[in-house]
Amino acid sequence: MTQIAIPYLFMRGGTSRGPYLNRADLPEDLDTLAQVLIAIVGSGHPLNIDGIGGGAAVTTKVAMLSPSRDAWADVDYFFAQVSVEDGLVDFKPTCGNILSGVGPAAIEMGLVEAHEGQTSVNIRAVNTEARVSAIVQTPKGNVSYEGDTEIAGVPGASAPVALQFMETVGGVTGAFLPTGNPVDTIDGIDVTCMDVAMPMVIARADSFGLSGYESAAELDENREFFARMEALRLKAGALMGMGDVTKSVTPKFGLLAPARAGGTIATRYFMPWNTHPSMAVTGAQCLASCVLTPGTVAHGLAAVPNMTPASITLEHASGTIDVVVDYARTDKGFEVRSAGLVRTARKIAAGEVFVPSHVWAGL
Missing domain, CATH: 3.10.310.10 (Diaminopimelate Epimerase; Chain A, domain 1)
Structure with a gap:
């Protein structure tokens, strides 16, 4: 066997797109994982000609999902930003556009059970520990991508995905104003x-x-x-x-x-x-x-x-x-409690993406 098959969904989330993978299908070691993601995306070429990336930073993003370890959340969302040309992977940030597709993807993967009408999916963003609640349209218990919601940067209209972001302050640096100064x-x-x-x-x-x-x-x-x-x-x-x-x-x-x-x-x-x-x-x-x-x-x-x-x-x-x-404005200063946005997502493809066995021998 010269290549390893990895199940995936290929989705647009907001104004970004990329593969949505089950974390259980991937190597635990981050160095090996980075090489797998580089191979999947095709980082190292401006067109990502040897992978499924789209030659732009908004199309070389990867979502990895798993059942959550957080009692509040349904699913853990681990994000990776893969570079277009440099063969680099950054696991530090998160991505809210790709997160727009996490709720639908979690249902499609069987990680979350859909309900009639709408399904609420509680998401823990692993990279920053942010908590996000997503409302996904699920008529008859199936994810719907049809609707009349439009977002700038994406042609046409789709079903809305309502996102409510909580506990987002200081997720990376530990502080609202990391330098201690407003300017x-x-x-x-x-x-x-x-x-x-x-x-x-x-x-x-x-x-x-x-x-x-x-x-x-x-x-x-x-x-x-x-x-x-x-x-x-x-x-x-x-x-x-x-x-x-x-x-x-x-x-x-x-x-x-x-x-x-x-x-x-x-x-x-x-x-x-x-x-x-x-x-x-x-x-x-x-x-x-x-x-x-x-x-x-x-x-x-x-x-x-x-x-x-x-x-x-x-x-x-x-x-x-x-x-x-x-x-809220308090004696301690300005305090952000939560932020809400409406985005859209669409499933584009599903199947297996292949990685050369010299990159990873598989599970």
Whole structure:
């Protein structure tokens, strides 16, 4: 036998897609697991020609599911970001877009029993320990992907997947503001370092001489900006207690500008070495929290709702995304309780994906 067969679902989750695997079908050792995922995706070539990746960071993501070890959760979701060309795998972050497909995938895999009408799936994000409740449409006890919900960055409409994110603050760094400050100045640029669902470094677009309305392609062509951003991100990662983040996709980077299309604020999100074509679900929560938090770099850029929960509409490179943030202002400061979003998912393929036996001999 020259190749090892691994069962998989191939799904779009939000504005990302990739294989959804059963953790029990994969090696326990993370080094071996990384090599298996590299082979599955085809990392090492710009087109991922020898795997099922799509040649972009949003299409080289992997979800691994298992029955949860948490009494609250139904399923554990372990995420991996595989690089397109570098043969690297980052197990540190999570992905909220791919998480949009976890509820449907868990039901399809038989890890969660479907109910008539709707099925609630409680998910523990293993990478960050966040808890997420997903509501999946299950008419007649089967997952439905048909519906009229549209999300920016995906053509057509699908069934909604409602997500409620809880316990997302400080999942990676242990703190809402990892540096202890609402604003830090790094390389002459004011930034807010925040950890809500995803650790991020957030700046104003005009601090880099940008409008904040550039397309993803225009930003990707601006390598001078990326060089400045990456140097700043590395220093911020150290200040946030994350150590050397040279080969890590976290912390992510975000830019803010005044809204111009009826939203609350204009945003651009980076993965971090390319511009996200739309917006990450986790990044959206962090950016929305930044808008609501007094004294951050978002101050003065947006009209902040004086109510809780607050609905924040982020304008991004492909449209908008709405985030509903439940928060409180206490004697201890600003506190994020939970954040809710609606996404969609679709099962694209199911079967077996093959890995050369020299990469892994199988179970």
